[in-house]
Amino acid sequence: MWLYLLIFSILSQQSVFGQFGDFEQEYGYVTVRQGAHMFYWLFYTTADVPNYTDRPLIVWLQGGPGGSSTGIGNFEILGPMDLSLQERNYTWVKNFNVLFVDNPVGTGFSYVDELQFLTTTNDQIALDFVELMRGFYADNPMFEGVDLYIYGQSYGGKMAVDMALRMHEAEEAGTIRSNLRGIAMGNAWISPVDATLTWGPLLLAAGLVNQEGYEAIQASAREAERLFNEGQYVASTNQWAATQSVVFRHTTNVDFYNILTKMPTNLPDSRSDLELSRDMLIHNKPYSTPVDDRNEYNLQYLMNNLVKPALEIPDHVSWGSQSNAVFAYQNGDFMKPVTEGIEKLLNETNIIVTKYNGNLDLICDTPGQILWVDRLKWPGAEAYRNATRQPIWEDGKLEGYYKAHGNFRFFWINVAGHSVPRDNPAGSNAFLRDMTSFG
Template identity: 90%
Template sequence: MLLLLLVLTILSQHNVLGQFGEYAQEYGYVTVRPGAHMFYWLFYTTADVPNYTDRPLIVWLQGGPGGSSTGTGNFEILGPLDLSLQERNFTWIKNFNVLFVDNPVGTGFSYVENLQLLTTTNDQIALDFVELMRGFYADNPMFEGINLYIYGQSYGGKMAVDMALRMREAEEAGTIQSNLRGIAMGNAWISPVDATLTWGPLLLAAGLVDQEGYEAIQASAREAERLFNEGQYVASTNQWAATQGVVFQRTTNVDFYNILTKMPTNQPESRSALELSRDMLIHNRPYGSPMNDPVVYTLNYMMNNLVKPALGIPDHVVWGSQSNAVFNYQNGDFMKPVTEGIEKLLNETDIIITKYNGNLDLICDTPGQILWVDRLKWPGAEAYKNATRQPIWENDKLEGYYKAYGNFRFFWINVAGHSVPRDNPAGSNAFLRDMTSFG
């Protein structure tokens, strides 16, 4: 650890010109509302092209809500450098310009001057995102009109739906010069009740619980559903967290992000079920990982002690310090689905709608995704259901399956949990190429 910190310190001293690492980049703040400031970090593609704008712009959204794209998404999943500051050979900037956004406001390096300015609904998040993108295009006009794709993981996938609606609305009104061509929802929190109700069946089928454990999980999940149906949305969120607690107990602490991961059996008792669930989602780390886990500690250290001074982040901003509040302010919206928004996009736009899922994920499990997909009401619904599922071959390996009709497609990705781009880069290439023609 001491050697790693020494290396990090040396590298940070070489970033005095206002960037972190050797990759071409831009970053900045956009005031999306008075007192609400959002941070973005753009990495230009390293593809061998005459101009950066010969390749599309991809926005990456982390989950949570409260998970940092500039931190977790960048250094842990698909950015040019990993947590050891080693080059990542499957980074997305090899083919795309990638814009990491700390979203919703209050996440990562984004901040509000008063917590009352935090968002409470998905639509408020989307409206802030449109303002963020207006500011981004003002700072980087070269990207106006360039194909734009939004990729969101977990809660980021949920946010992407309303963002697409608001972005298309702004494009049609002529108030933003973007060219949104598609969104991708990766292991996304689209229909939370469906996801929660399928935890038990998946765990039973995988042999991770017995019948008694299955029934205990389902009883708790059905209570979350009941509360939701009665309009008790905050109580439903709390019951969802309690259901996670039942799952942990009955499985001896299964990893919600990959059911095959071997996990420690100890369960911290100093925090509530909701706090434990919140911390897992914000940090994109399995339940049971202590908060001083070396990987989490290194990311916090890097962002606050190396990245922050290198990029000239204001002294008063502490990376991640408002993330818990971001999650808490969304409690009333957390369990609400966004399937109506997906139907609106399918019925009224030509935007490509991609759903991809790592088959080893539990929290946003594949069975729960299929339930809401099969209920979608759009002209191509029956044709999609009747379409043949095709295999995904990459380098002579079966990486998963896909099914598509019109502008909707579903990708099942093998040997991958919650963070598909990190767990199975080869499988990820399939849905990247399908949407963008690159990858």
């Protein structure tokens, strides 16, 4: 890492450093609306192919809302370099062109001139994304017509559904020359009420709470459901956050992103229930601690002190400074499901719809995903339910299971929590190959 910094310093002084690291890349801003500016960062594939465009383009979306794809998705999960600025051996860039997008506007290096330009609904996020992709293709016309796949984690999976609908609509109208082939929803916030109502049963089955704890969690979760059913969406969001705190109390702070681990014993802290839940989702981890490993960067420092000058980000933009506001502006939409959008994709398009889940996740737990999947109304619903679940073998190791029919598939991934590509790269290869034929 220190050699990397020396090279960075020398090249910066010579004013010839136009990228971050040695990987071929492209980056830029697209003004998606008046006052709303979205940032993207593309890494070209390192696959041995005659042209970059011989491999698909994958868009990676982070959760939150307010989590940065260019920061978290890139350096913490699947980009070409990790937080030590060392090459990641399982990076998706080995097989694909990967486009990290800071969305919604206000996330990461994306920004709005005034907070009133932030989005408040999933559909608004989707419309901004279409404009972002129009700008991306204008800057990078060689990718027009190249197979496009959208992979979203957590809230990113929710965003991907409406993005696919709006992208398909634009393709049909001939207003964008993309070739969207599929979307993947990883441990996604698709039906929030279903997820919240299954926390208690999962924790009880795993032996992490007793009957008293289970009943307390369920009572709080059912109150979130009641508020949602009454149309009190912001109140339901607040009650969802309160339910998380009930879980903390009765499990001695189980890690919501991996039920086999614990959070620090000083949580919950002085933050409110909603603030704690917000910070968990934005930062893709249940808590923030100083980085003890002297060879690993703090992400906030890395993005604002090394990446920002290298990519010539405007001086007035601070990575992540508007993320809390992004989350707050989505409060009324946060608990709303996007299952109708998934049904529309299955009923009206040929777009591949993939759901994958790490079985150790709690916040977007697998039992909650299965509930909404089994309720989907589409022509292949019965055939999917009756399909045989197949094992996923990678190098002689059972990495999970999958079930598929038509253009819908579900992947259960073993030994993985909320961030499957990071927790189980081998298992991730299965759903990548299934959708793209590469991986």
